[in-house]
Amino acid sequence: EIVLTQSPGTLSLSPGERATLSCRASQSVTSSNLAWYQQKPGQAPSLLIYETSNRATGIPDRFSGSGSGTDFTLTISRLEPEDFAVYYCQQYGGSPEWTFGQGTKVEI
């Protein structure tokens, strides 16, 4: 099983600041198999970034993804009030087919 470890667990920042979220895999992950999701309180998750660096439809360009192999990063260049949420990375491959990281909470 490929384990994804996200850090930090909680990120305390202010609007306008830059957020850098890390996702580290226990084995190499194909770049096309790495995605990020955003989950706001009381809501379902929504797709943010797919295939490591592609923004989903409607996602503003302050969100960007990068990385390869076992290290992947989600960057929010300037935090807006609506960006405070929990972010999950996800990978596809192996057994089980899909695994998620434990999440990073971005809070004010």
Added chain:
Amino acid sequence: EVQLVESGGGLVQPGGSLRLSCAASGFIFSSHWMLWVRQVPGKGLVWVSRINTDGRNPMYAESVKGRFTISRDNAKNTLYLQMNSLRVEDTAVYYCTRGGPGWYFDNWGQGTLVTVSS
């Protein structure tokens, strides 16, 4: 607009059964593989099951294999999850999700809560 609406959740005793449904609209249902993902309230996301466009070759997480069955009715644009021999640890919000062109989930339902308790 893509819509996924889950139903069928509720309170059930350990050992009991429940069938979840997910009504899909706004896209060609038969062209997309579909999945179930669950989340214990306050915890992370866990993939449960996946089904191909034609309903063949379903896949399951080890924790539910042999107890849960995923199926779909493309004529009714509906995804199902039959859950048998339910355990306390199956308590979670269950989300219906749509598979994207790649190995990611591009749309999610609002979720339905399943509580397994005596």
